[in-house]
Amino acid sequence: MRRIRSWWPGFVLVLPTLVLLGIFVYGFLGWNIRVSFTNWRGFTQTNGFVGWRNYAELGENEVWWRDVRHLLVFTLVFVAGSLLFGFVMALLLEKGVRGENAFRSIYLFPMAISFIATAIVWRWLLDNGTGLNTAGINKLFAYLGLGFLRSDWHKSDSGWAIAAVALPAGWALSGYVMALFLAGMRGVSDDLREAARIDGAREPQVFWHVVRPMLWPVVMSAVVILAHISLKTFDLIYALDLKSPKIETPALYMWFQTFQGNFYARGAAVATLLLLSVAVFIVPYIWYSVRTERRR
Amino acid sequence: MTVEALEADRGQAGKIRSRWSPYVSTVRYLVLFALACFFLMPVYVMVVTALKDSVEVSVPGMWELPQRLSLESFQAAWDKPAIRRGFVNSVLLAVPASLISSMLGAANGFVLAKWRFPGANIVFPLILFGMFIPYQAVLIPLTRFMTDLNLRGGNDPTGGLFGLTLIHIIYGLPITTLIFRSYFAGISDEIIESSQVDGAGMLRTFFFVALPVAPPAFGVSMIWQFTSVWNDFLFGFVMTSTQGWPITIGLNNIANVQTIPFNEAMASALLASLPTLLVYVVLGRFFMRGLMAGALKG
Numbered sequence: 174m175r176r177i178r179s180w181w182p183g184f185v186l187v188l189p190t191l192v193l194l195g196i197f198v199y200g201f202l203g204w205n206i207r208v209s210f211t212n213w214r215g216f217t218q219t220n221g222f223v224g225w226r227n228y229a230e231l232g233e234n235e236v237w238w239r240d241v242r243h244l245l246v247f248t249l250v251f252v253a254g255s256l257l258f259g260f261v262m263a264l265l266l267e268k269g270v271r272g273e274n275a276f277r278s279i280y281l282f283p284m285a286i287s288f289i290a291t292a293i294v295w296r297w298l299l300d301n302g303t304g305l306n307t308a309g310i311n312k313l314f315a316y317l318g319l320g321f322l323r324s325d326w327h328k329s330d331s332g333w334a335i336a337a338v339a340l341p342a343g344w345a346l347s348g349y350v351m352a353l354f355l356a357g358m359r360g361v362s363d364d365l366r367e368a369a370r371i372d373g374a375r376e377p378q379v380f381w382h383v384v385r386p387m388l389w390p391v392v393m394s395a396v397v398i399l400a401h402i403s404l405k406t407f408d409l410i411y412a413l414d415l416k417s418p419k420i421e422t423p424a425l426y427m428w429f430q431t432f433q434g435n436f437y438a439r440g441a442a443v444a445t446l447l448l449l450s451v452a453v454f455i456v457p458y459i460w461y462s463v464r465t466e467r468r469r
Numbered sequence: 470m471t472v473e474a475l476e477a478d479r480g481q482a483g484k485i486r487s488r489w490s491p492y493v494s495t496v497r498y499l500v501l502f503a504l505a506c507f508f509l510m511p512v513y514v515m516v517v518t519a520l521k522d523s524v525e526v527s528v529p530g531m532w533e534l535p536q537r538l539s540l541e542s543f544q545a546a547w548d549k550p551a552i553r554r555g556f557v558n559s560v561l562l563a564v565p566a567s568l569i570s571s572m573l574g575a576a577n578g579f580v581l582a583k584w585r586f587p588g589a590n591i592v593f594p595l596i597l598f599g600m601f602i603p604y605q606a607v608l609i610p611l612t613r614f615m616t617d618l619n620l621r622g623g624n625d626p627t628g629g630l631f632g633l634t635l636i637h638i639i640y641g642l643p644i645t646t647l648i649f650r651s652y653f654a655g656i657s658d659e660i661i662e663s664s665q666v667d668g669a670g671m672l673r674t675f676f677f678v679a680l681p682v683a684p685p686a687f688g689v690s691m692i693w694q695f696t697s698v699w700n701d702f703l704f705g706f707v708m709t710s711t712q713g714w715p716i717t718i719g720l721n722n723i724a725n726v727q728t729i730p731f732n733e734a735m736a737s738a739l740l741a742s743l744p745t746l747l748v749y750v751v752l753g754r755f756f757m758r759g760l761m762a763g764a765l766k767g
Contacts (some may be wrong), residue, residue, distance in 0.1 A: 182671040186576050190642050191592065197607065197639045198599040204610035218613070262504060265497050279505045280752060284760065285749035287700035289717045290738040294511040297731070308529045316532075344508065352760055358476035395597045397624060405603040406703035412721050427605050432707065441609050448606035455601040459594050467590075 202448060208441035215435050227442040236418075237426065237443075242329040243335040248403040250337040251346075254397055256392070258343060259350025264326070267358045277355075281348035288345065292412035299326035299413075327413060327420050334419040338410055345409075346402065350395045356392035358384055397458045401451050402456035423447060509694045519543065519736040526732040543740070552737050555717035558630055558709075558714040559699055560744075564635050567694035570641035571649075572740050574690055577642070578649020579679045584671055593650070600643035606702055611636070612707050621708055628713020633705060637652030637698045642698075645690045652686035653679060685755070692752055693759035696745050715742045 209228070212221040231237045262280055266273055283291065300309040301324075307315060314322045326337035361384050369379045407424045415422060416429075422441055431440030505651050514531050522539035546552050580586070581593050615621040620632030656679070664678045705715040714722075719740045724734045 180584070180586040183580040183589075184566075184586040184677075185587075186584075186671070187580050187592070190573055190577050190596070190646065193639045194596060194599050194642060197611070197636075200604060201593075201607035201610040201614070202602065205606050205608075208609055258504075261500075265501050270497065270501065276501050276505060276749075279508050281753075281757070281760075282746065282749055283508065285696055285745040285756070286742045287702070287717050287720075287745070289702055289721050289724075290742045291511070293720065293734060293738045297528060297531060298511060298514065300713055302529065306529050308531055312529065312532060324589075339722055344511070348508070352757060356761060401601055401603075405605070407605070407718070408721075412724070413703075415725055421520065424603070424605055427608075431609060437609055444603070444606040447603045451601060451603050455598065459597050463590075463594050463597075 203317050205441050206445050208438055209375045209445045211438050213437040227438050230439065231442060240421050240423050240426045243420065244404065246333060247335045247338055247407055247422060248400055250336045251342045251403050252396060252399045253344045254339055255347040258347040258397060259395065260354050262351040263354030263358060266355060268432065279353055283345045288409040289412045291341050291345055292409050296413050299337060299340070301325040322361070327417070338413060338420055342406065342409060346399065350399070353391050353395050354388065357388050358462055361387050403456060404451055406449060499767025515735045515739050518732050519739055521732050523730055523732065526730060528731055542736035545733045546737040546740055547735070549723055551714065551723050552716065552740060554712070555714050555716035555719030556740065558713060562630060562634050562637065562715055563695050563698040566637035566641065566698045567691045569639045570645045570694050571687055571690040575649045575680065575683060575687070576675065577646040579653050579675050581646065581650045582653035583679065594647055596643050599640065600647070608707060615708065622710040628711065629709035630713040632707040633713070636704050636708065637701065641694045641697070644693060648690045648693065648759065649683070649686050651762055652683065656682060688752065688755040689758045689762065692755045693750055695748060699745050713750060
């Protein structure tokens with residue numbers, strides 16, 4: 174096909190977006206990184222260059238390492254749990270069951286609800302009252318004769334309290350994982366499955382040898398999306414139990430340091446580390462996605 | 470990955486029925502049902518509690534059905550300025566933010582799919598990256614920048630709402646661009662090229678050829694943006710003062726007061742979730758497509 178058009182009008186049309194994102198994404202990211210190398214502390218900005226000092230101070234800060242540990246536990250439980258639940262739900266729905274649409278809608282609707290509203294309900298469901306004040310999930314356990322499962326959830330003193338936050342987070346997002354898996358499973362052509370069946374494969378074998386290998390891209394997408402959400406999560410934890418040191422993560426630490434303590438440079442250093450930890454897997458992911466698309 | 474694949478109905482043909490299959494099927498439904506109960510559990514607590522009156526409501530009794538139905542908690546929630554004004558603020562925020570972001574996204578998506586310029590292959594991933602950044606990493610510069618422009622909090626007659634709208638328009642651009650680019654990529658080149666043979670320039674091709682076939686993409690993009698803007702907390706938190714609070718901020722603030730009655734907290738949370746839930750129930754299919762787009766190409 175003859176190319177008779179000129180490219181510049183297209184560029185002009187995209188230009189406002191490029192300028193806006195250039196400033197608000199790349200400009201601000203750079204500005205934030207610069208702040209992380211200064212001694213800005215207090216309400217007025219100061220630009221004294223202090224090199225890596227803010228980062229070095231974080232390295233010696235116990236609260237920071239406690240929060241990093243919280244984040245690792247949360248990410249692990251949340252990602253693994255949502256993957257498992259999402260996968261099981263997709264597997265159960267894959268063959269087509271009666272009422273599939275209803276089930277799918279029920280599993281997915283939490284995506285439409287804000288983390289604030291989610292946290293406000295879950296803080297009561299994860300209530301840790303005892304005796305006559307037993308409530309929430311603990312009370313359900315008691316009704317079902319499973320009283321020994323009672324837990325203090327996110328108020329536990331064990332150091333694993335943050336794992337309980339994976340419950341509302343997983344409630345909100347495992348439906349999403351289910352949708353990704355379901356699309357992946359159904360993207361496997363019938364011809365391929367049929368060919369395996371004719372070769373004498375039974376259903377579990379068809380799944381294992383034909384469908385499973387094709388689900389790796391889905392697993393990758395799901396892990397990348399869940400992990401980056403977990404790193405950023407602020408509102409869910411903030412609203413679940415305000416200022417609880419048991420469930421504080423770096424995203425909240427950044428907030429308290431910057432906007433309540435006025436330690437701007439330190440907050441910027443934390444934010445830069447968050448950005449880097451997201452970038453390590455998001456950049457390859459975008460690169461991979463764009464490349465796969467171009468090959469098609 | 471497409472939503473069509475997800476919605477495709479898989480036939481039962483070729484399935485060998487074993488003697489275990491009735492049991493397998495029963496267990497399958499039991500598990501599906503148990504999972505459904507798990508997901509609906511918070512909704513049950515919200516609705517049941519919000520319908521109780523102040524005499525009956527109690528935290529340990531949260532699973533019990535109300536003895537008499539009462540709407541007083543909804544009335545009380547709606548009478549709180551944080552909720553009512555928050556609701557109005559969120560509408561004033563989310564509607565223009567999703568409209569404008571989607572319109573810009575449509576233009577970008579069209580260009581990046583059908584009217585590429587040199588370097589478009591580099592520009593697109595750079596735009597996409599903006600979708601995944603932790604917003605904490607722009608928060609300090611953003612608040613300073615908006616303060617300098619007098620668009621933040623108290624200095625602004627809208628309580629920061631106008632500035633917040635701009636912020637949501639801008640940070641929504643990556644996802645709306647992605648949605649429209651994927652959509653226009655699926656439209657055949659011939660349609661675009663035949664319009665050029667007729668002598669139409671880019672703008673005319675965009676407005677008279679591409680846009681008329683784009684309503685489905687608009688649906689996806691608008692719903693996605695509306696939901697994310699409505700549910701945002703972080704930007705609203707740093708940008709607005711009391712009179713500009715979106716509903717998530719108002720909801721969080723009233724629910725953090727220890728003395729708020731349990732039924733009013735639940736009624737407020739329900740009211741705050743109503744618009745996005747409504748959108749989900751009525752336009753669930755579009756919602757699903759937005760989710761798929763958000764995952765790039767798996």
